[in-house]
Amino acid sequence: MDQSTDCVTGTEPSAATDLDLVRLAQAGDVEAFGELVERNRRAVFRAALACVRSPAEADDVAQEAFVAAYRKLGTFRGDAQFRTWLLSITWRKAIDRRKSISRWLRLAVTPSRLETGEDSFDHMERVATSNRSQEETFVDEELQHNVTRLIGTLPRKLRDALLLAGTGEHTYEEISHILGAPLGTIKWRVSEARRVLKKKLAALGYAYE
Amino acid sequence: MNNEFSWSAAREARIDRAIDRAVREMMQVDPPPGLRRRVLTRLNDSNERRSYLVPRYAVAVMALVVLLASITLMRDRVDPPTPPKAPVMATPAPAPTIERVVPTEVAAGPAARPAAEITRERIRMPRVTDVFGNRRNDVSAATIDLGKREIVVPPLTIIPLSARPIVIEPLFLPPASKGGM
Numbered sequence: 001m002d003q004s005t006d007c008v009t010g011t012e013p014s015a016a017t018d019l020d021l022v023r024l025a026q027a028g029d030v031e032a033f034g035e036l037v038e039r040n041r042r043a044v045f046r047a048a049l050a051c052v053r054s055p056a057e058a059d060d061v062a063q064e065a066f067v068a069a070y071r072k073l074g075t076f077r078g079d080a081q082f083r084t085w086l087l088s089i090t091w092r093k094a095i096d097r098r099k100s101i102s103r104w105l106r107l108a109v110t111p112s113r114l115e116t117g118e119d120s121f122d123h124m125e126r127v128a129t130s131n132r133s134q135e136e137t138f139v140d141e142e143l144q145h146n147v148t149r150l151i152g153t154l155p156r157k158l159r160d161a162l163l164l165a166g167t168g169e170h171t172y173e174e175i176s177h178i179l180g181a182p183l184g185t186i187k188w189r190v191s192e193a194r195r196v197l198k199k200k201l202a203a204l205g206y207a208y209e
Numbered sequence: 210m211n212n213e214f215s216w217s218a219a220r221e222a223r224i225d226r227a228i229d230r231a232v233r234e235m236m237q238v239d240p241p242p243g244l245r246r247r248v249l250t251r252l253n254d255s256n257e258r259r260s261y262l263v264p265r266y267a268v269a270v271m272a273l274v275v276l277l278a279s280i281t282l283m284r285d286r287v288d289p290p291t292p293p294k295a296p297v298m299a300t301p302a303p304a305p306t307i308e309r310v311v312p313t314e315v316a317a318g319p320a321a322r323p324a325a326e327i328t329r330e331r332i333r334m335p336r337v338t339d340v341f342g343n344r345r346n347d348v349s350a351a352t353i354d355l356g357k358r359e360i361v362v363p364p365l366t367i368i369p370l371s372a373r374p375i376v377i378e379p380l381f382l383p384p385a386s387k388g389g390m
């Protein structure tokens with residue numbers, strides 16, 4: 001059993017490993033697949049969120065990814081981890097969604113605040129640290145707002161790596177597999193994303209050098 | 210110097226924290242509850258849909274095959290469009306003359322022509338060097354209606370010019386004033 005997975009999902013640990021559940025699901029046990037969904041739902045959702053940056057769309061993408069994974073279960077041979085395989089499917093679905101014409105049209109009709117990051121998160125669902133004092137929050141509010149906005153202006157490759165690394169769900173190895181880039185490249189992209197952000201913040205007057 | 214360094218480090222740490230916090234708040238969002246139920250519902254729905262979609266797919270594939278086959282066959286038979294209203298060009302050699310072709314068309318009118326403008330048979334385009342035929346002795350415009358009516362030219366009469374006397378009016382000059390000019 002992958003203990004870390006259980007810690008992530010917060011579900012009651014079961015004796016079956018992911019691979020056991022996959023075998024059961026391949027044999028037609030839908031409930032076994034349901035258990036796999038439960039175990040990986042957060043990682044899948046957050047990977048999708050890193051790509052589409054809208055919780056509602058990420059939920060759609062997560063569902064599509066799970067359905068697609070169920071259909072493709074026959075092709076899963078167990079060479080890689082189920083979770084990594086599932087995340088790759090999720091990322092492809094999310095990229096499809098990001099590129100879809102309907103999404104662009106929807107964003108054009110109802111201008112989203114994705115770029116400012118204001119509607120990306122349901123404030124009720126935030127897992128942000130709640131022990132910050134109000135004073136701290138107010139002091140950093142403007143800086144926070146600018147950082148969120150500037151993340152939206154990063155080049156996609158840098159932004160994807162930065163956001164995936166920030167989910168708290170994915171290791172660099174997993175991100176490397178998801179994005180199909182070498183591990184060193186992923187680390188460089190995260191570092192570069194931060195450097196670019198700081199440079200842009202410096203241009204706004206938040207000097208750090 | 211030391212103070213400046215620590216101040217700069219503090220600012221950088223603050224920006225680092227802001228970046229970390231922004232990314233965390235963007236990403237550390239929990240999925241809406243009930244994802245498992247929704248996924249299983251979709252799986253059940255899609256399984257049911259698949260069962261009756263299979264024959265529909267088969268019909269769609271068959272239709273596509275028929276369409277492709279017909280397009281392939283049609284492509285072999287598609288000919289270049291006939292040249293528009295060019296009876297002289299369409300008539301095989303020798304090159305036709307105006308007298309033979311034009312009156313027939315005028316008499317028959319456009320309604321009497323074959324209904325289909327585009328023929329499916331391949332037309333051999335004759336090599337016409339003298340497009341308008343031998344018109345060395347013809348007057349082209351006048352000969353179109355030659356078969357229907359004659360052109361009556363009234364006889365030419367020459368009217369002689371009449372001689373008119375030229376009358377010159379007497380010239381009147383007013384008396385010149387003193388110190389003129």
